[in-house]
Amino acid sequence: MVAGNQRGVSLSSFFAVLVLALLLVAGLVVDGGAQALAARRAELLASAAARAGADATAPSRLAGQAPDVAAAVAAAQRVLAADSEVSGEVTVVAGRIRVTTTGAARTVFLSLIGIPRLEARGSAEAELVPNR
Numbered sequence: 001m002v003a004g005n006q007r008g009v010s011l012s013s014f015f016a017v018l019v020l021a022l023l024l025v026a027g028l029v030v031d032g033g034a035q036a037l038a039a040r041r042a043e044l045l046a047s048a049a050a051r052a053g054a055d056a057t058a059p060s061r062l063a064g065q066a067p068d069v070a071a072a073v074a075a076a077q078r079v080l081a082a083d084s085e086v087s088g089e090v091t092v093v094a095g096r097i098r099v100t101t102t103g104a105a106r107t108v109f110l111s112l113i114g115i116p117r118l119e120a121r122g123s124a125e126a127e128l129v130p131n132r
Contacts, residue, residue: 027109035118038105042122045086046099049079053090053097054126067128072097086122095129 056075057067073090076099080088088101101122107115 023109023112027107027112031105031107031110031115031118034105034107035120038103038118038120039122042086042101042103042120043124044122045080045083045103046088046101046122046124049076049088049090049099049101050097050124050126052076052079053099054128057128061128067095069128072128092128096125096127098125099123 053072053076056071057069060067069092073092076090076097080086080090080099080101086101086103088099091098103120103122104117105120106117110118
């Protein structure tokens, strides 16, 4: 009778480990998908902001003048400000506007083991001054 009781304890331990492993896999799938979506959103916002910055300088570039860098930065920052869930930074270096964004995805399953959110990043660059 003792051998039967030990087998029950062994099976209970096995199922406990199995359930924990399944929760971890589900967490990686569901929460990993949410992180991928947040990264895509951050990337799209960075692209839109960089494009807005480049578009703001189009009239001066078409007129053969130097681009208004301040207008480019302001246009990019307006696009970033429109999304409250993603933060970003705009820099201009060597005639290129660079936008980097950071967002996050709240976790469902991974929060059970102490990971409440996963970070997501995006970046984009646009040329303000064409190569000549």
